[in-house]
Amino acid sequence: MKKAFGVLVAAAALAGFSFNAQAQDNIPEDMKALMTKYTCIACHRPDVKLVGPAYKDVAKKKYTNDQIVALIYEPKPSNWPGYPPMAPMKQVPKEDALKLAKWINSLGGGKKK
Numbered sequence: 001m002k003k004a005f006g007v008l009v010a011a012a013a014l015a016g017f018s019f020n021a022q023a024q025d026n027i028p029e030d031m032k033a034l035m036t037k038y039t040c041i042a043c044h045r046p047d048v049k050l051v052g053p054a055y056k057d058v059a060k061k062k063y064t065n066d067q068i069v070a071l072i073y074e075p076k077p078s079n080w081p082g083y084p085p086m087a088p089m090k091q092v093p094k095e096d097a098l099k100l101a102k103w104i105n106s107l108g109g110g111k112k113k
């Protein structure tokens with residue numbers, strides 16, 4: 001009985017640890033892979049402003065997923081006064097751009113999903 005409890009505690013601690021590790025930068029593994037592949041990660045984070053705006057601030061603009069895809073291909077710097085212009089990222093395949101767009105929108109202000 002005691003032993004089983006110990007194992008449970010260890011499992012819970014492990015689960016808690018991996019949860020925290022992920023919470024630190026808030027980027028799910030698959031999205032991190034895409035952001036790394038297409039270099040978005042150099043300029044964007046989910047919660048903090050870097051070279052570009054935090055994705056959660058992008059989400060607040062309530063774009064549709066398709067609008068975000070269009071903006072990845074053809075950024076409109078006038079949407080973000082005070083930031084340097086983002087280069088068009090036309091090398092991102094539509095499928096991956098849409099995955100990123102959906103994820104960016106999922107970070108949004110919590111009003112609508």
Ligand code: HEC
Pocket residue numbers: 035038039040041042043044051052053058061068071072075076077078079080083084085086087089092100104
């Ligand atoms: C070299 C830095 C840099 C890289 C790399 C970069 N961005 Fe950006 N991004 C910016 C900056 C700066 C802005 C704000 C100015 C602008 O929109 O031109 C921005 C804006 C955005 C916006 C908001 C568009 C709008 O008009 O509201 C989205 C969405 C976005 N980036 C997604 C991405 C994605 C996805 C990638 C990777 C495929 C990426 N960015 C790569 C710097 C970057």
